[in-house]
Amino acid sequence: MAKSRKLFSDAKKVIPSGVNSPVRYIEPYPFFVKRSEGSSLWDEDGNRYTDFCNGYGALLLGHTRKEIISTVSSQLKKGTLYTTPTALEIELSKLIIKNFPSIKKVRTVNTGAEATMTAIRLARGFTKKKKIIKFEGCYHGAYDTVLVKAGSGSAHNGISISDGGLDEVSKNTLVVPYNDINELEKTLTKNKDVAGLIIEPVLANMGLVLPEKNFLSDVRKITKQYDVPLIFDEVVNGFRISEGGAQKFFHIQPDITTLGKALGNGFTIAAVGGKKEIMNKLSPDGKVYQASTFAGNPISVTAAISSIKTINKIKNRLYPKLERYCKIMVDEIDDLATDYHIPHTINSISSMFQIFFTNQKVIDYKTAKKSNTKKFQKLFSNLLKNGIFIAPSQYETVFLSDAHTDADITKTLGAYGLSLKQVKN
Ligand SMILES: Cc1ncc(COP(=O)(O)O)c(C=O)c1O
Known part of the structure; x- marks a missing residue:
């Protein structure tokens, strides 16, 4: 990540906090993107990430549709x-x-x-x-x-x-x-x-x-x-x-x-x-x-x-596909976190989900704030190390897109497995 580190140090000199919107700031520095296609982003250092941030939900149909x-x-x-x-x-x-x-x-x-x-x-x-x-x-x-x-x-x-x-x-x-x-x-x-x-x-x-x-x-x-x-x-x-x-x-x-x-x-x-x-x-x-x-x-x-x-043309395929992928991911992540004895709850609907590190049901601001955000940051950093990009905050959502494939879901669940193991430790 040598190029991203250098770019962030340059960015901080000319852009407040080095980013053009606050959640883009990632500890110790964000990865700088060179291009995107389908379900992936590539950074300036040549690393590829499967994207589950998807423009904070904007890219329902995937990048470069x-x-x-x-x-x-x-x-x-x-x-x-x-x-x-x-x-x-x-x-x-x-x-x-x-x-x-x-x-x-x-x-x-x-x-x-x-x-x-x-x-x-x-x-x-x-x-x-x-x-x-x-x-x-x-x-x-x-x-x-x-x-x-x-x-x-x-x-x-x-x-x-x-x-x-x-x-x-x-x-x-x-x-x-x-x-x-x-x-x-x-x-x-x-x-x-x-x-x-x-x-x-x-x-x-x-x-x-x-x-x-x-x-x-x-x-x-x-x-x-x-x-x-x-x-x-x-x-x-x-x-x-x-x-x-x-x-x-x-x-x-x-x-x-x-x-x-x-x-x-x-x-x-x-x-x-x-x-x-x-x-x-x-x-x-x-x-x-x-x-x-x-x-x-x-x-x-x-x-x-x-x-x-x-969307109108493909809706009969699009929404069931996204829902199916979402359910596969939520079920597997739930099983993994349970196996690792990590207190958690997962909310999901349609093509969106999020895990909270709390035993309580999350139904509002107060209960969402009960989540252990340190654990979430650990999950985020480990997913990133394993080539998976979700939004870098507990208070955001994981978004699926039509560009995601079976292979993306398998790879991502593998990364969640490795990352949740780190969260446990
Ligand atoms: C529900 C909702 N409304 C409004 C906005 C503001 O949109 P924008 O960032 O395009 O100004 C956002 C941004 O994330 C949002 O999630």
Whole structure:
């Protein structure tokens, strides 16, 4: 890893902490990637890694997916940015609406954070109210309103509220434990000024935490009862839990949905959509302002069209395959950890799973925090030494992709065996 070490030392001189996003920092230094293909990454030193981070869930179809590369390559020759409308944007919107029937109108943005920020502003503009309810451990982007008791990198780095964040902003964010409908009801009874509730239906930023039976339907019921717009942040869940996201899987219709990650299979694109009466509040027709130079650029839009078309074409093969691989991995890892007498619990759904080093069931932020993160770091480092790359934090999720093969799964389980043995010691 001589080249990566040297590159990290160079990077630290010109990039804060040497990385462009905090979770990318790995002790003692991250590996620097030269290229990727299918299920693999290659670093500057020539090492190959089987990728289970997959762009934090974005690469549902794997790296360098041929259908996407081919359509994007053709578009590159026709131009990269017009900042005036294209027929492509209508095609993409129709595809999103077809897959997510709760969405009647949709606007394309660049990142998940932009999508959730717009969703929240829309909820506030629509209701003319101020407060937002979010759940502990859910991550919706790196900005003040939602960077309160958030998961992902902020949980990993122990930052509950960021320095530089304004109390005046975060005081309008009410935080409720995930999977706790009674606390939600209390919060709604106490606060009359609630503009919206935002939730990751399946929480993928605290490790992986699943909604308990009836939790999501109760959240839907109670938000209707209190007339609070329900925002499903499906930036991770969308296209991953099913082609229609968590809302299709759990049969819940939110008022607003945000998408990102797998929408573009690695290209920079996200979206915010929902009921017509809410979406019509966006300017210039409405008075909720949202804008971006790069929104709807033909490269990202082409990538998203190609991703959705591919997903729709192969869905009958794709989702059962990912679920089967996920189950094989979870069962084997569970057996290995049990054989080594390591206290653990594993949560999984569809193409995602995570192991926590605790005996307790993990159902929320508090129980996720009971996991022994030192053991997780040992697991991560040993997997990496054995050529397997999972996200370097307990508070992230292992993601499968369509590019994974039987051989990848066998190799990975071998590496989990060796690594869990080290965790035990
Ligand atoms: C559920 C969820 N929402 C929003 C975001 C923010 O997306 P981005 O990093 O593209 O701004 C993330 C990022 O990980 C996410 O997991």
